[in-house]
Amino acid sequence: MANLHPKSGDPKVTYEYRRKKNAEEMRMQVITFTMMIFFTVIAFVAVGAGFSKWFIIPFVLLLAVVQVIFQLYYFMHMSHKGHEAPQLFMYSGVIVAFITILAFLTIIWL
Amino acid sequence: MSTIAHAQKRGFTGTIWEYLTTVDHKKIAILYLLAGGFFFIVGGIEAMMIRIQLAVPNNDFVSAGLFNEIITMHGTTMIFLAAMPLLFAFMNAVMPLQIGARDVAFPFVNALGFWLFFFGGVFLNLSWFLGGAPDAGWTSYASLSLASEGHGIDFYALGLQISGFGTLMGGINFLVTIINMRAPGMTYMRMPLFTWTTFVASALILFAFPPLTVGLFMLIFDRMFGSGFFDVAMGGNTIIWEHFFWIFGHPEVYILVLPAFGIFSEIFPTFARKRLFGYSSMVFATVLIGFLGFMVWAHHMFTTGLGPVANAIFAVATMAIAVPTGIKIFNWILTIWGGSIKFTVPMLYAVAFIPSFVMGGVTGVMQAAAPADYQFHDSYFIVAHFHYVIVGGIVLGLLGGAHFYWPLMFGTMLSEKLGKITFVLFLVGFHLTFFIQHFLGLMGMPRRVWTFLEGQGLATGNLISSIGAAFMALGIIVLLVNIVITQKKNIQVGRDPWEDGRTLEWAIPSPVPFYNFKQLPLVRGLDPFWIEKMEGKTDMTPAEPVGDIHMPNNSFVPFVISLGLFVAAFGAMYHADEGKDWAIPVLIIGMLITFGAMLYRSVKDDHGYHIHKEDLLDEAEGGTR
Amino acid sequence: MAAEQKFTPQTWPESPEQATLEGKNKFLGFWFFLGGETVLFASLFATYLALKDSVPSDTHAKAADLFELPLVFLMTMLLLTSSLTSVFAMYHMKNYSFKKMQQWLFITVVLGLGFLACEIYEFYHYYHAFEHKFTSSAFGSAFYTLVGFHGGHVVFGLSWIIALMIRNAKRGLNLYNAPKFYLASLYWHFIDVVWVFIFTVVYLMGMVG
Numbered sequence: 001m002a003n004l005h006p007k008s009g010d011p012k013v014t015y016e017y018r019r020k021k022n023a024e025e026m027r028m029q030v031i032t033f034t035m036m037i038f039f040t041v042i043a044f045v046a047v048g049a050g051f052s053k054w055f056i057i058p059f060v061l062l063l064a065v066v067q068v069i070f071q072l073y074y075f076m077h078m079s080h081k082g083h084e085a086p087q088l089f090m091y092s093g094v095i096v097a098f099i100t101i102l103a104f105l106t107i108i109w110l
Numbered sequence: 111m112s113t114i115a116h117a118q119k120r121g122f123t124g125t126i127w128e129y130l131t132t133v134d135h136k137k138i139a140i141l142y143l144l145a146g147g148f149f150f151i152v153g154g155i156e157a158m159m160i161r162i163q164l165a166v167p168n169n170d171f172v173s174a175g176l177f178n179e180i181i182t183m184h185g186t187t188m189i190f191l192a193a194m195p196l197l198f199a200f201m202n203a204v205m206p207l208q209i210g211a212r213d214v215a216f217p218f219v220n221a222l223g224f225w226l227f228f229f230g231g232v233f234l235n236l237s238w239f240l241g242g243a244p245d246a247g248w249t250s251y252a253s254l255s256l257a258s259e260g261h262g263i264d265f266y267a268l269g270l271q272i273s274g275f276g277t278l279m280g281g282i283n284f285l286v287t288i289i290n291m292r293a294p295g296m297t298y299m300r301m302p303l304f305t306w307t308t309f310v311a312s313a314l315i316l317f318a319f320p321p322l323t324v325g326l327f328m329l330i331f332d333r334m335f336g337s338g339f340f341d342v343a344m345g346g347n348t349i350i351w352e353h354f355f356w357i358f359g360h361p362e363v364y365i366l367v368l369p370a371f372g373i374f375s376e377i378f379p380t381f382a383r384k385r386l387f388g389y390s391s392m393v394f395a396t397v398l399i400g401f402l403g404f405m406v407w408a409h410h411m412f413t414t415g416l417g418p419v420a421n422a423i424f425a426v427a428t429m430a431i432a433v434p435t436g437i438k439i440f441n442w443i444l445t446i447w448g449g450s451i452k453f454t455v456p457m458l459y460a461v462a463f464i465p466s467f468v469m470g471g472v473t474g475v476m477q478a479a480a481p482a483d484y485q486f487h488d489s490y491f492i493v494a495h496f497h498y499v500i501v502g503g504i505v506l507g508l509l510g511g512a513h514f515y516w517p518l519m520f521g522t523m524l525s526e527k528l529g530k531i532t533f534v535l536f537l538v539g540f541h542l543t544f545f546i547q548h549f550l551g552l553m554g555m556p557r558r559v560w561t562f563l564e565g566q567g568l569a570t571g572n573l574i575s576s577i578g579a580a581f582m583a584l585g586i587i588v589l590l591v592n593i594v595i596t597q598k599k600n601i602q603v604g605r606d607p608w609e610d611g612r613t614l615e616w617a618i619p620s621p622v623p624f625y626n627f628k629q630l631p632l633v634r635g636l637d638p639f640w641i642e643k644m645e646g647k648t649d650m651t652p653a654e655p656v657g658d659i660h661m662p663n664n665s666f667v668p669f670v671i672s673l674g675l676f677v678a679a680f681g682a683m684y685h686a687d688e689g690k691d692w693a694i695p696v697l698i699i700g701m702l703i704t705f706g707a708m709l710y711r712s713v714k715d716d717h718g719y720h721i722h723k724e725d726l727l728d729e730a731e732g733g734t735r
Numbered sequence: 736m737a738a739e740q741k742f743t744p745q746t747w748p749e750s751p752e753q754a755t756l757e758g759k760n761k762f763l764g765f766w767f768f769l770g771g772e773t774v775l776f777a778s779l780f781a782t783y784l785a786l787k788d789s790v791p792s793d794t795h796a797k798a799a800d801l802f803e804l805p806l807v808f809l810m811t812m813l814l815l816t817s818s819l820t821s822v823f824a825m826y827h828m829k830n831y832s833f834k835k836m837q838q839w840l841f842i843t844v845v846l847g848l849g850f851l852a853c854e855i856y857e858f859y860h861y862y863h864a865f866e867h868k869f870t871s872s873a874f875g876s877a878f879y880t881l882v883g884f885h886g887g888h889v890v891f892g893l894s895w896i897i898a899l900m901i902r903n904a905k906r907g908l909n910l911y912n913a914p915k916f917y918l919a920s921l922y923w924h925f926i927d928v929v930w931v932f933i934f935t936v937v938y939l940m941g942m943v944g
Contacts, residue, residue: 104350108350282764
C-alpha cells in the first residue's frame with residue numbers, strides 16, 4: 001500500500017511535523033471561531049440597538065458572508081490543497097443560488 | 111475464489127436476481143435501456159393517440175379530458191422517463207470505458223439512482239389505472255394543477271420527486287467518476303467529447319434538480335398537506351412555481367441535448383475517419399452552453415408579464431446560446447469535410463441530425479426575440495420548435511447511439527439493412543409530422559388544443575402531420591424487429607466491430623469483461639486507440655502489471671430503499687381522502703423501510719472483494735487454449 | 736484487508752479521509768452534494784423572501800411580531816459552538832486519537848440536541864401564541880419550510896453522527912470509517928453555514944422589517 005505513505009524520509013520527523021502543523025491549524029481555527037462569535041454578537045447588537053434598516057440590512061448581510069467564508073475556508077478546509085473541484089462546484093452553486101434569489105426578489109410580484 | 115467462472119453461469123432466476131442486485135455499470139446501463147425503451151414506447155403510443163385525435167376536424171377518438179391526460183403524460187414520460195434514462199444508459203455503458211475506469215465512483219449509488227428512477231416512473235404511470243393521469247400539462251403550472259381534481263397531479267409530483275432523486279444521484283456519480291477515475295494519461299483535454307458532455311450535463315443536473323425538488327415539494331404540500339405557497343387566497347404566488355419549473359426546465363433541455371451532441375461527436379470522427387475538428391473549441395462550447403443554460407430560463411415566461419427589462423435581458427442571453435451551438439455545428443461539418451466517409455446507420459443519423467437540429471435552433475432564436483414570442487407563444491409553432499430540437503437532436507442521437515453502441519453493450523451488430531429502413535421511415539416521418547406544424551402555429555392553431563373545426567384551414571396540415579407520425583411509428587417498429595432478430599441470431603461480432611473505433615471503449619475485448627480492464631491502459635493522446643492503431647499496434651499499452659482487482663459486492667439495498675419511497679408515496683397521496691385511515695401508517699411504513707435500509711447500509715461494512723491475479727492469468731490462458 | 740488495517744499515530748496518513756480511492760470519491764461526491772444543497776437552500780430562501788409577510792389578512796402575525804432576539808441568539812451560539820467542537824473532533828481524528836474524537840463528537844451532539852430543543856420550543860410558541868401555522872398563510876408555509884428543512888438537516892446530521900459513534904465505538908479508527916466521520920463533520924459545518932444565513936436573513940432582517 002504505497003499510497004498510504006506519501007511522505008518519504010524519517011517517519012519520526014514527519015510525524016512530529018504533522019502534529020505541529022495540525023496544532024497550528026487548530027489555533028487558527030480557534031481564532032476564527034472567536035471572530036465568528038464576535039461578528040454574531042455585533043450583528044445582534046446592531047439589530048437590538050435599532051439603527052436604520054438601510055444600515056442594518058447590508059451590514060448584517062456582510063457579516064454573514066464573512067462568517068460563511070470563515071466557515072468554508074477554515075472549518076471545512078476549503079483552503080487546503082486538493083479542493084479545486086469542490087471550490088469550482090461550490091462557486092457554481094453560489095452563482096446559481098444568487099441568480100435564483102435575485103430573480104425572486106425582482107420578478108416575482110404581487 | 112473462482113469469481114470469474116462463477117460470474118458467467120446462471121439460471122433464469124439467477125439472472126433476474128443478478129439484475130435486481132447488480133452494481134455493475136454495464137448491467138445498470140442495460141436496465142436503463144430496457145426501462146427507458148419501455149417508457150419511450152409508452153410515450154410513443156400516447157403520441158400516436160394525440161395524432162389520431164387531431165388527424166381530422168371535430169374528431170372524438172378521445173374525450174377532451176382524456177386528451178389533456180395524454181398530452182401531459184406524453185411530455186412527462188418522454189422527457190423524464192424516456193430521454194433521460196436512455197441517455198443515462200449510454201453514459202453508464204460508455205463513459206467509464208472511455209476514460210479507462212474499472213467502474214464508476216459509486217456503484218451502489220448508481221444502482222440506487224436507477225431504482226429510484228424506475229419506481230418513480232412506475233408510480234407516475236400507475237395513475238392511468240388508479241383514477242386518472244395528471245392533466246395540467248408537463249409544466250403543471252400551479253394555478254391549473256392546484257385546481258385539478260382527483261389524484262393525477264399527486265402522481266405527477268410524487269413520481270417526479272422520486273425519480274428526480276435518482277437522477278441527482280446519477281449526476282453526482284458521473285461527476286466524481288470523471289474527475290477521479292481516469293486512466294493514467296487521460297488528461298481532461300484528452301477526454302472524448304461524450305465524456306465531456308456527460309460531465310457538463312451532470313453538473314447541470316446537480317444544480318438544476320434542487321429547484322425542481324423544491325418546486326415539487328411545494329406542489330405536494332399545497333395539494334396534500336394544506337400549505338399555501340401557490341394559493342393566492344393564503345398570500346401565495348403561482349409565479350413561484352413557474353420560476354422553479356423553468357430554472358430546472360431550461361437546463362434540463364441542455365442536460366438532454368448535450369449528451370446527444372456527445373454521441374454525434376463520437377460518430378462523426380469514427381465514420382469520417384478523421385479526428386474531431388476543433389476539439390478544444392468543442393469542449394469550450396460545451397462548457398459555455400452549460401453556463402449560459404442557467405441564465406435563460408425566463409424566456410419560457412416572456413408572456414407572464416415580467417416587464418420589458420427582464421424580458422430584454424433574458425432575450426439577449428438566449429440569443430447568445432446560438433453562438434456556442436453554432437461553433438459545434440461548424441466543427442461537425444468540418445470534421446466530415448475531406449474525410450473518408452462510411453455511411454453506416456449511425457453516420458446517417460448524425461448527418462441527418464445537422465440540418466434537422468439547425469432548423470430547431472433557428473426557430474429558437476426567432477422565439478428568443480421577446481416581442482415575436484408574444485405571437486408564437488402557446489401555438490403549434492412552439493410545438494414544432496421543441497420537437498425539432500428534441501426529436502431532431504436528442505432522439506436522432508439516441509437512435510444513432512443505439513446502433514453505434516449496440517455492439518459494445520450486447521456484442522452483436524444490429525442489421526444495417528433494417529437500420530437504414532428505420533432511418534428513412536423515421537426521418538421522413540419526423541419532418542412530415544413537425545415541419546407543417548410551424549405553419550399550423552402561424553395560422554393560429556393553439557398548443558394543447560383537443561380538436562379543431564372544419565373550415566379553419568387546419569385540416570390538411572393536421573392530416574399530413576398525423577401521416578408523418580405513422581411513419582415514425584413504423585420506423586420504431588422496424589427497429590424493434592431488428593433488435594429481436596439480432597438478439598435471436600446472437601452473432602458475436604467481437605472487438606472494434608466498426609473497425610474504425612478511436613477511443614478506449616473499442617480497445618477492450620467483446621463482450622466486455624465485468625472488470626472492464628485487466629490492466630489499466632496508458633493513454634497517449636486524444637483518440638488513444640486510434641493512435642495505437644496508427645503505429646501498427648492492436649492493443650493499448652498497459653500502464654500497470656496484472657494485479658488483484660478490487661470489485662464491489664452486489665446489493666439488494668438500492669431496490670429496498672427505492673421501494674420504501676414508492677410505498678410512502680401512496681400513503682402521502684391518499685391521506686387527504688375521506689375514510690382512508692390506512693394512508694398515514696403506509697406513509698410511515700414506507701419511510702421506515704427507506705431509512706431502515708439506509709441505516710443498514712451505513713452500519714454494515716461492505717468492503718467488496720478482490721479478483722486475484724492468478725484467476726486473471728488463468729482466464730487469459732483459457733482464452734488462448 | 737487494507738481498509739481494516741491497524742494503525743498507530745505514526746503510521747496514520749496525513750489526510751486519512753482521502754487516503755483510499757473510496758475515500759477520495761466520497762470526499763468529492765459529498766462536496767458536490769453540498770453544492771447542490773446550496774442551490775436547494777437558495778431556492779427555499781428565495782421562496783421565503785418572495786412570500787415574507789404575505790398573509791391572507793392583517794390579523795395574521797408578521798415577521799416583526801414573531802421573532803425574539805434572545806432565543807435566536809442562544810440557538811446561534813449553540814450551533815456555532817457545535818461547529819467548533821466538531822472541528823476539534825476532526826483534529827483528533829487526524830491525530831489518530833479516537834477517544835478524544837468520540838468525546839468531542841459527543842459534545843457536538845449534545846449542543847445539536849440543545850439547538851433542536853430550542854427550535855421545537857420556538858415552533859410550538861409561534862403555533863400557540865400567534866396562531867402562526869404551516870397551513871395558516873403563505874408566509875407560514877415558507878417560514879416553516881425554510882427553517883424546518885434546516886431543522887430536518889440537523890436531525891439527520893445528529894442521527895448520522897450518533898450512528899457512526901455507536902457503530903465504531905469498539906473498533907476505533909481505520910481508513911474505512913475515517914472518511915465517514917470526516918463527511919459527517921462537513922455536513923455539520925454546512926448546516927452551520929445555512930444557519931448563519933437563516934439567522935441573518937430570516938430573524939435579523941425580519942426584526943427590522
